[in-house]
Amino acid sequence: MKGFYEHINNIPIEDEEVLLMEKAVSDETLPVCKKFVKFCKDFLDLKSPTKITFVTDLEGEMTTGGYHPGKRSIDIYSQDRALVDVLRSIAHELVHQKQHDDDRLRHDSGETGSDHENEANALAGILMRHFQKENRDIY
Numbered sequence: 745m746k747g748f749y750e751h752i753n754n755i756p757i758e759d760e761e762v763l764l765m766e767k768a769v770s771d772e773t774l775p776v777c778k779k780f781v782k783f784c785k786d787f788l789d790l791k792s793p794t795k796i797t798f799v800t801d802l803e804g805e806m807t808t809g810g811y812h813p814g815k816r817s818i819d820i821y822s823q824d825r826a827l828v829d830v831l832r833s834i835a836h837e838l839v840h841q842k843q844h845d846d847d848r849l850r851h852d853s854g855e856t857g858s859d860h861e862n863e864a865n866a867l868a869g870i871l872m873r874h875f876q877k878e879n880r881d882i883y
Contacts, residue, residue, distance in 0.1 A: 773827060776882055780831050781838070783875050788842045788867075796834065798822040809833035811840035813849055827882070828872070835868035 781796065794816050800823040809820045818837040822830050843849045843860055
């Protein structure tokens with residue numbers, strides 16, 4: 745697979761009311777990311793719009809991703825990461841979006857070991873397994 749960052753672009757997903765992806769997504773990778781985000785959206789029954797931004801620099805306490813409830817946005821660190829790892833981070837942060845939509849997020853929800861963080865980790869794994877069953881050629 746070509747490098748994850750072939751060029752910089754702002755490309756909306758087909759349903760622009762739902763999610764938007766920005767920055768550093770290659771022509772080869774973009775369709776996979778779009779397909780995965782739609783899969784997660786449907787699985788989680790997400791209704792509210794979110795903007796997903798791929799970043800190449802870690803800011804603050806960010807690890808591989810971050811959900812920003814006030815802005816309804818997600819940052820995904822994608823520098824030198826395998827596509828499967830990037831997808832797992834997307835799934836994890838979209839679970840946090842679902843928690844927010846369900847009015848269950850608190851200021852400490854992102855703490856390691858918290859119920860919300862454990863739920864995001866577990867559901868991200870489930871999403872990856874279900875998506876992989878339908879898309880064996882991606883991995």
